[in-house]
Amino acid sequence: MRKLSAFNLMALLLGFAFLYLPIVILVIYSFNASSLVAVWGGWSTHWYAELAKDAPLIDAAFISIRLALVSATAATILGTCAAVALTRYGRFHGRSLLGAMIYASLVLPDIITGLSLLLVFVAFSIDRGFWTVAVAHTTLAMCFVAVVVQARLIDFDMELEEAAMDLGATPLRTFVAVTLPLILPAVAAGWLLAFALSLDDLVIASFTTGPGATTLPIRIYSAVRLGVKPEMNAVCSIMVGVVGIAVIAASLLAKFNPARRKRAQF
Amino acid sequence: MTGSQKRTFAQKLVIWIPYAWLLVFFLVPFLIVLKISLSHFALARPPYTPVLDLSAGWHGIAAFIAGLSFDSYALIGSDPLYLLSLAKSVEIAAFSTLLLLVIGYPIAYGIARAPRRLHAALVVLVMLPFFTAFLIRIYAWMDILQRDGPLNQLLMALDIVREPPVWLATDTAVYIGIVYSYLPFMVLPLYASLEKLDESLLEAAADLGCRRWQVFWRVTLPLSSPGVRAGALLCFIPAVGEFVIPDLLGGSQTPMIGQTLWTEFFGNKDWPTAAAVAVVLVILLVTPILLLQFQAMQATDRG
Incomplete structure (x- = not known):
């Protein structure tokens, strides 16, 4: 068993403190009774009660959740197809272009993705609103799903699928009966990731949204632009909770590997 | 499976649906x-x-x-606002990437040296903040860096400073924001290449008389260079076009290029200039993006 040196331990402790303290501070401040954010006035759930009365904010939250459900589902289907195509179909015409588009949209600044999608919608005179944001989020999130599922597909070899094909299964049946169960945890993790991405996005939604589709991040942004607000601490704490649970669930799912478990039984 | 084999209709669909989607919307x-x-x-x-x-x-x-x-490009070339803003973005992104490397390396190294059963949990712990709402994590720093915020209260209590320093609306705050939000992008690829490192090489170097820092400098660091490259590209590319962090934490002296594009589009409603700024930004980022893609596809084909 290896032992951590004092230096390694220190790096880990400081690193995790840096990553987590700001979130902890935010959650603590959301329970601050004082209306001045920086002055501590004792514990209170006042700002959470205040939120319940803020109808536009609640509307925005529901729009964001609906949006995340729609775009995560579409992104998971498209992203899984892309991952299968990239890892299982050998070389096909335009394979590297598909890979290039996926990696480029992962790293390209949001502001470019947002602007270019908006200009497409304008060029084809499509009215902007809920569905244009959904298309934009699907496009971004499917690339994240593709990378997550692809990592899983590379992880296990093709023997199982080849065995199924040798036994006479059609490619479609092989996919449904063999490949899909094996990659399901990664597919589910990809869905949750896409959900979190959509719930969180400000820049792309700002470009592609229209009347009646103001998402939660757009509302939060316009509220905090000019400074911190106690209600926003409460909204943000709730979002941290929701997204945090989704991501922990996703990572547990990604670890769950039916293939490995079955192998261990032999 | 080879490319020459005939594909079924379903397989063609699996290739062409995501392909067509990305062609049309990307x-x-x-x-x-x-x-x-x-x-x-x-x-x-x-x-x-x-x-x-x-x-x-x-x-x-x-x-x-x-x-x-070409009027929009002529405007970008002649008005110093755009060039200064581009230069500032590249400077901030490059320096942040360097900071991220210096801060991320010890963390990735610590995870790679930890007992193996802890690896998965530590990796999740690094990833978790990345998915807990980016906008909110930047907002948390607005709380912390306020004039009477927790950071200044701590510094005053420890007698490190007498007057509360100004953090918000400075480049320092932008650096803190970028390092904080992009840290997982740096740590994960570094960890991936450090984890594969063969420890017997380190022992061999030590046996042959290398000091600890020499082992690091001459063996560990060169062997982790794929991770360094991937991490640096993953951080640098999106950081150049960052909008939210400089807008919420930064000052108003020289905007970053993402803010300039945003203002042209939403403020001045000058779409051609905003589009030209976007084109210049893409041209600037094409080389790093191709490098990243090349590296990623290589990894896929090897697997």
Whole structure:
């Protein structure tokens, strides 16, 4: 068993403190009774009660959740197809272009993705609103799903699928009966990731949204632009909770590997 | 499976549906951005001319081509605002990437040296903040860096400073924001390559008389260079076009290029100039993106 040196331990402790303290501070401040954010006035759930009365904010939250459900589902289907195509179909015409588009949209600044999608919608005179944001989020999130599922597909070899094909299964049946169960945890993790991405996005939604589709991040942004607000601490704490649970669930799912478990039984 | 084999209809669909989606919503949009960057600003809907009128046939296309102009690019080239803003973005992104490397390396190294059963949990712990709402994590720093915020309270209590320093609306705050939000992008690829490192090489170097820092400098660091490259590219590329972090934490002296684009589009409603800024930004980022993609595809094919 290896032992951590004092230096390694220190790096880990400081690193995790840096990553987590700001979130902890935010959650603590959301329970601050004082209306001045920086002055501590004792514990209170006042700002959470205040939120319940803020109808536009609640509307925005529901729009964001609906949006995340729609775009995560579409992104998971498209992203899984892309991952299968990239890892299982050998070389096909335009394979590297598909890979290039996926990696480029992962790293390209949001502001470019947002602007270019908006200009497409304008060029084809499509009215902007809920569905244009959904298309934009699907496009971004499917690339994240593709990378997550692809990592899983590379992880296990093709023997199982080849065995199924040798036994006479059609490619479609092989996919449904063999490949899909094996990659399901990664597919589910990809869905949750896409959900979190959509719930969180400000820049792309700002470009592609229209009347009646103001998402939660757009509302939060316009509220905090000019400074911190106690209600926003409460909204943000709730979002941290929701997204945090989704991501922990996703990572547990990604670890769950039916293939490995079955192998261990032999 | 080889490429020469005949594909079933279902397989063709699996390839072509995501392919077509990305072509329509990722590649075509770029061509349209390029086209609009060559248009004139106009007080119309949409706010640019010429608009391609295919119903007018060849005549319409000819009129469209005659109407294209490089005015927006000339504006970007001549107005120092754009060049300064570009230079500032590259400077901030490059320096942040360096900071991220220096801060991320010890963390990745610590995870790679930890007992193996802890690896998965530690990796999740690094990833978790990345997915807990980016906007909110930047907002948390607005709380912390306020004049009377927790950071200054701590510094005053420890007698490190007498007067509360100003953090918000400075470049320092932007660096803190970028390092904080992009840290997982740096740590994960570094960890991936450090984890594969063969420890017997380190022992061999030590046996042959290398000091600890020499082992690090001559063995560990060169062997982790794929991780360093991937991490640096993953951080640098999006950081150049960052909008939210400089907008919420930074000052108003020199905006980053993402803010300039945002202002042109939402403030001045000058779509051709905003599109031209986007094109310049993409040209600037094409090389790093291709490098990243090359590395990623290599890894896929090896697996």
